[in-house]
Amino acid sequence: MAFAAFSNDKPTKDSSTKRKSGPVVLALLAPGLIYLMLFFMTPLISLVITSLESPDPSGAIGSYFNDVNFSNYATVAVDYLPQIMRSFGYAFAATVFALIISYPVAYFIGVKLRSRPLTQRLMLTLVIAPFFISFLLRTIAWKQLLSDDSGFVNILHSMGVLAPTQFFLGTDAAVIFGLTYNFIPFMTLPLFTNLERLDVRLLEAGSDLYANPRHIFTRVTLPLSMPGIISGTLLTFIPIAGDYVNASRDFLGSSKTSMIGTMVEADYLQNLNYPSASAMSVLLMGVILALVTLYVRRSGTEDLL
Secondary structure: OHHHHHHOOOOOHHHHHHHHHHHHHHHHHHHHHHHHHHHHHHHHHHHHHHHOOEEOOOOOOOOEEOOOOOHHHHHHHHHOHHHHHHHHHHHHHHHHHHHHHHHHHHHHHHHHOOOOHHHHHHHHHHHHHHHHOOHHHHHHHHHHHOOOOOHHHHHHHHHOOOOOOOOOOOOHHHHHHHHHHHHHHHHHHHHHHHHHOOOHHHHHHHHHOOOOHHHHHHHHHHHHOHHHHHHHHHHHHHHHHOOOOOOOOOOOOOOOOOOHHHHHHHHHHHOOOHHHHHHHHHHHHHHHHHHHHHHHHHHOOHHHO
């Protein structure tokens, strides 16, 4: 009898509220889901379909038909292996340099200037100031500064860093320099956000326990700032690997510094080889996703995925 009476009870107020909130939550999520479907999933699906197309039997340039031609991936992986390796090599080097430069800056702004909020905000504004200038304009400016007859290159010649017949523009170093400069804010801001929340009492405790500055940094500061380092390196490495501006011969690079993005641009806009360009794009996304997943899991910050 007691069981029967219990089973005939009306739904509680909490369960009724949950049922009513379901449609409300769905309605709130609908605009975002529609946006993702239209502007993310649809282009991605179209990209994958295009990457599997085959050339038109008529031989017309830029004409292809729908197919399931997985050999496109094998072809681009073999033909563009140097560009693939170069892209990830540049991305790794530029990310490391950006971290080396950004960490002291972020630490100084986030920790040392914490008691001076006005100066802290001013320094942070200077960090993000490059965002107010076009990416292309910044790169063109550096092209002029690093040109063969620039004062910077003349100084390198006079110091013996470069031989009289050597120039900086169009080299691997010039491309890595441009990538590092353009993506430093992407590294600095996550580091600042993390270090700005660092409890300085932990650093003081380390000093009270007679730890030297090196041990305080390696045992306290560095582990606590690891989420910022992971976020910064991901935000820097991923766009650098797909960059095509800095390595282009029209900017800081040459024909010997082409990256995956450069070849995608050439195949899509010049050679009209849409399956090849699409296959390279999908391959790049897959490799980056695999590397990022491995990196995050090895660093012990799976919650960032």
